[in-house]
Amino acid sequence: MSSAIWTEERMEPSERLHRICERLRKEGNTVKMGDDWVRWDLELFGGMFGSARLLMAVEDHGAGAQYVRTRITPRCRSGAAIVLLLFGTLAPLALFSGAYSVAGTFGFFWTLLLVRTVQQEGQATAALMRVIPTAPPPSPQPVAGKPADVRG
Numbered sequence: 001m002s003s004a005i006w007t008e009e010r011m012e013p014s015e016r017l018h019r020i021c022e023r024l025r026k027e028g029n030t031v032k033m034g035d036d037w038v039r040w041d042l043e044l045f046g047g048m049f050g051s052a053r054l055l056m057a058v059e060d061h062g063a064g065a066q067y068v069r070t071r072i073t074p075r076c077r078s079g080a081a082i083v084l085l086l087f088g089t090l091a092p093l094a095l096f097s098g099a100y101s102v103a104g105t106f107g108f109f110w111t112l113l114l115v116r117t118v119q120q121e122g123q124a125t126a127a128l129m130r131v132i133p134t135a136p137p138p139s140p141q142p143v144a145g146k147p148a149d150v151r152g
Contacts, residue, residue: 001125002071005133010064017041017056023131029124040073044128049080049113050120052128072128074121084113 011019017033021042024031030045040053052074059067076084087110095103 001129002069003132004067004069007066007068007133008064010060010066013056013058016058016068020054020128020131024127027127027131029127042128043075044124046120046122046124046127047116048120049077049117050122050124051075051077052121052124054128054132070132072125072132074125076117076121080113080117084110084117087113 021031021033024044032043032045034040034042034053040055042054042056043051044054045051052072055071055073057069059069061067087106091103091106091110094100094106
């Protein structure tokens with residue numbers, strides 16, 4: 001999910017991220033800040049299986065105006081991905097081997113884990129969306145002396 005906001009309040013990008021992080025922590029969330037070696041700025045853990053990452057870019061436009069763009073990406077944690085892959089492989093193998101109860105068990109736990117992972121990714125994404133101000137970019141202002149484009 002991507003969003004952008006135009007703001008007249010100039011703030012350093014690191015300060016903006018710090019404020020987002022603090023708001024998330026006040027809500028009781030577990031947050032990890034990115035460093036110079038990763039392609040994200042902040043990761044919010046939704047639980048053991050899912051999280052969401054935030055990437056932010058800030059453009060300065062003079063006179064204190066800034067255009068802030070954000071992208072939130074849901075993420076399946078490594079452990080959940082491995083277990084999903086394992087159960088997703090073992091269930092059809094058991095089914096083709098004729099072990100129907102084993103296949104059903106693997107399939108059940110695969111489904112349960114998948115639902116829980118998606119739920120935690122969604123919770124983390126929703127929490128990030130709550131604390132990041134979003135608004136459409138400003139509409140272009142008409143140039144003096146030229147009529148504005150009016151469509152009916």
